[in-house]
Amino acid sequence: MKYMKAIFIIFLFFSIPQPSLADHAPSPVNELDDIADQALQLTKAGKYEEAKHLLNYFSEEFAAASMHQSFSMDELRILTISHNLALEAINQADAGIEQKVNAVTKFRLVMDALSSHYQPLWVEMEDPIMEAFKGVKTAAENGNSEQYHSELNMFLAKYNIIQPSIKLDIPVEQAQALDARITYIDQYRQKILESTEATAELTNLQTDLEHLFENKKEDEADPSLWWVIISTGSIIVSTLSYVGWRKYKGQRESRESERQKN
Template sequence: MKKLIAGISVFFIFFSFNTVKGYAKIDQETSLIEKSLSLVQDGDYVHGANLLEQLESKYMASAKKNKDFTPKDLETISVTFQNALVSLSNDGIDPQEKVADVLGLRLLIDAGETTMQPMWKEMKKSVMTPLQNMESAYKRGNSEAYETQLNQFLHQFEIIYPSLIMDLPYDEVKKINSLVSFLDDYRINQESIPAFQQKLDETKSELLFIFDQGNSIIPPVSIWTIFTTGIIIVGTLSYVGWRKYIGDRNKNKKRREHND
């Protein structure tokens, strides 16, 4: 029994150690991308790009060894890194676009690492508000307001799009991309499309579905496993100790009775 308990303890200590190592790696990646994003927000594009280049080298090497990443995932990660770096090196690109490109990369890295609520879902309000404003402007017949809100919606959608490719099934990504492309393509002659309101409704429903699906407050599996197995080990050791105490007490009692 002692050997079994020792074996279980060693296994879970090893498991916990490797889990902590995994979190440390993620923390380093998170630190680099967040520092880069902060620098870009402050207008320091040179140093922001330098950090991204450091991160790209380390992250891509790690990603290629990750069996959970598909070839499409790797391509999405690589393209998103390159888009952000090109954006930061182009003086003609608007500062807000530079921030958006790095933010999109930040969300993508999180989507690739997290097992629970991804950060891109926190963009729900930023994406849905201009879409709802688009619908309101369309119903009022205000084409100028519609155009403004459409551009804002597309801007926010592009930020989360790489994360959608990473997190969602191909069919869902294809469907939502088709709906958004339709709104972009027919922005001028929307009044001549009988089913335009239907497309707006479909886009809104589909986006709400992907933002709300899979929401959970359950702790990540690794943390939960460490917690529960820790309780099991403590409980088992306590039980073994109690059994040993009862056994020793009974032996002493029999010994006293024999002596008497």
Template sequence: MKLYFSKASVLCIALLFLLYAFGADTSLYAKESNQAWKDIDTIATRALKEVKQKQYDQAKSTLSYLSEESFSTQGNGLQLSMEDMYLLSMSYKDAVQAVTQVTMADTQRYTEVAKFKLLVDALQRPKQPLWLETSSQVLKALEDVKVTVSEGDARGFQKALNQFLLLSEMIRPSIIATESPEIAEKLQSQLAFLERQRNVLVNNKDEHGILDMVQATIKEAYRIPKESEADSSFYWVLAMVGGFIFYLYFMPDGANILGNGKNSRVKSKTSIIFDL
């Protein structure tokens, strides 16, 4: 018995076969991508925990499971643009340098590895990245800078500015990866200006306005809506709540925040806190 198919039937069958094959291939590629990100995130989280505990040799060993080449080829399964691959590769390089350079301060080491961890998370979850939960810390650090300037405290200003710039560096790659290029470039330009003027800014009142500009840009990066004076306290509370959630998520043995009892139900997923 012979079966006869019209050209249209053959074309439909071929099209269905191609769609099925493409769908299966896409599903497999998505699974590979998810696993690749899961592996990188596990390594970044573990390394950050080890740096937090000042176990630098162990952190170096953990990061060695990766390499710069892990992020610089299209075959890595991460589905990244060339720009993001470069950003991730450079952030990883900075993290490795931080755990190997013995002359680097502990806070600087921690910042570099935290920067890598936050970027890994941001590239996976660009709509709701973890770095957004640092708003209270960064805005508080900037407020400390503004206070020292208003009080004419030159020495205190240098210390506060260092702290603020350190936190800003921790989130900088994540801002580049998840926010508009205009916001990232504007913030980078403003921070560079602060760095250049740090020795004269306290006594130069004409330059004090740059701090309000930086604050506005940071709020824009954190997706905090522009508020009226009546709403300002409301958004500040939101920022504080976000910081508290971030604190719980990264706190060593998060259950301690509610007590050390055996019945505590709060568990920290990574046992780390960004407490520079």
């Protein structure tokens, strides 16, 4: 019984997350991510002045964070462009709420992609993007030109929101191939609508999009969680092996003692 209690205590020790100093000290990148998220929430609430102040504050904090956190040239370029577009949309008086929200959302997803090592927020856009693409393909198959162009414009607008963050999370070659296919479909949209062979490009794009989201979801598990599971499992196996060996040793000594008495 005492061995089983020991196993239970060991299991609890390794299963419960241990507090650390890092839990109480957010990194500069995580703080920037929080600022971007607050700016998005304010934009959605129609509080554009407050959102603008936060976006400007982000620039100041980012300059300070860059002293301690290194970013690649591509990361800096993508983040800077998305931030400038968000600020431009917020300052644009004649821009509608959807345009403002989309611009700040794009910036928010980029910052999240830089701060998250798994479970990026852009993956959550899978349903609306795939639903929009489904409308494109259905309209093309039905030969409905007006609906096809409308659905394609809607899909392109949704994909445009996640495009910058995708470039930060997937291999360059994959991102370029995906962009090239989408650009081709956009530029030759009428040809694709009228040609059966060209319509196959839509099927190819659907496959690429499905792989994009599926492959990223496979990487969502936190590596530290797997380390805890493996470590805990190893300790439990070792403990059980030790308990089994002690039990076997005890039984053997008992049998030898009985034989000596006889």
